[in-house]
Amino acid sequence: MAPGVALFGVLAAFTIANYAHQGALPFYNAMMPELVPVDHRGRLSGMGAAFGYLGSITGVVLTFPFFTGQLPILGTIPDRVVSFLRSAVPFTTHGGRVSTFVPTAILVLLFSLPLFLFCRDHNVIHGKKHIAWSEAFRDVRNTLNEAKKYPGTVRFIFTSFLYQDAMGTIIANMALYAIFAMGFVKGSEATLFVILTVPAVIGSYGIGRLVDHFGPKRTLSWVLASWIVLLFSMIIVPSRTAFWIVGACIGLIYGGVSTAERPLLLSLVPDIEAGRFFSLMVLSARAAAVVGPFVWAFAVDGLTPSMGIKFAYRAGVTTVAIGMTLALWMLRGVPDNFTRTVGSR
Numbered sequence: 001m002a003p004g005v006a007l008f009g010v011l012a013a014f015t016i017a018n019y020a021h022q023g024a025l026p027f028y029n030a031m032m033p034e035l036v037p038v039d040h041r042g043r044l045s046g047m048g049a050a051f052g053y054l055g056s057i058t059g060v061v062l063t064f065p066f067f068t069g070q071l072p073i074l075g076t077i078p079d080r081v082v083s084f085l086r087s088a089v090p091f092t093t094h095g096g097r098v099s100t101f102v103p104t105a106i107l108v109l110l111f112s113l114p115l116f117l118f119c120r121d122h123n124v125i126h127g128k129k130h131i132a133w134s135e136a137f138r139d140v141r142n143t144l145n146e147a148k149k150y151p152g153t154v155r156f157i158f159t160s161f162l163y164q165d166a167m168g169t170i171i172a173n174m175a176l177y178a179i180f181a182m183g184f185v186k187g188s189e190a191t192l193f194v195i196l197t198v199p200a201v202i203g204s205y206g207i208g209r210l211v212d213h214f215g216p217k218r219t220l221s222w223v224l225a226s227w228i229v230l231l232f233s234m235i236i237v238p239s240r241t242a243f244w245i246v247g248a249c250i251g252l253i254y255g256g257v258s259t260a261e262r263p264l265l266l267s268l269v270p271d272i273e274a275g276r277f278f279s280l281m282v283l284s285a286r287a288a289a290v291v292g293p294f295v296w297a298f299a300v301d302g303l304t305p306s307m308g309i310k311f312a313y314r315a316g317v318t319t320v321a322i323g324m325t326l327a328l329w330m331l332r333g334v335p336d337n338f339t340r341t342v343g344s345r
Helices: 003-030 038-068 079-088 097-118 133-147 153-180 189-214 216-236 240-254 256-268 271-307 309-331
Strands: none
Touching: 003 271, 038 079, 038 097, 038 189, 038 256, 133 153, 133 271, 153 216, 153 240, 153 256, 153 271, 153 309, 189 216, 189 240, 189 256, 216 240, 216 256, 216 309, 240 256, 256 271, 271 309
């Protein structure tokens, strides 16, 4: 196959896979009102986030042997075990990054089976129904217009754009920051991933309990404020050890955003409209994924020639902190509709 054709095929497959993953998120989030009462949504959201990060760790552990023949932190796996794994799973013989795709697809299927087999929609539309795809895309504008009927919804969507922009940017560039600003050697990515993800499992569940006790808006405000403090701490920490401590603290609150934002959006819109507005929030987050790296690159590339690479990367983190500060300011104008149910714990 010609290299150009192969590249196009890979990009097309990745685009479709990413679209399908992002498209599943609104339905996943919109199931929450059917699963638990209002005063347990934070707990369920936190458990979902915690298990998601646990799944990330599991995915890395199970696919890393196909990649390098090693396990993160634990080290080299016996050659006979690696040979058996690569002979049992197709397209993994040569190792490297490409060998992780088929094992990942198998894991996605296995972990999706409980949803396929045991979860049922409560309001099923029987029979085939034509899907008006063109109308569905036009409906994005209608959803924005209808959002004005629910006070604070539009403001919260823009708030989520700001903090998702900041979070996505710093996580995507944190390994580079560790290398170029803090002097870490290349190859620290796996360790950084563990440092961020393991605390996120614990923090997500704990923050979910805070949501049920104090409400999603107050909890999200605390999470964003913690982000701001930790981002500025990342800029000024003097040593690598301190950087790891800040990274672990970021991991502890990392799942707090998704844990609190889902109950908060559900408090602003009717449950029956949840799918549409979660779709809008996902669309906002994907737009943020484009804008954030552009601002980061503009700051880092623009300042490196004159100020040096360490200063430039710290300036990049400053832009992220500013975005998070704006998000916290925007969130102040979102209504707090939280009311604790009598007897809730």
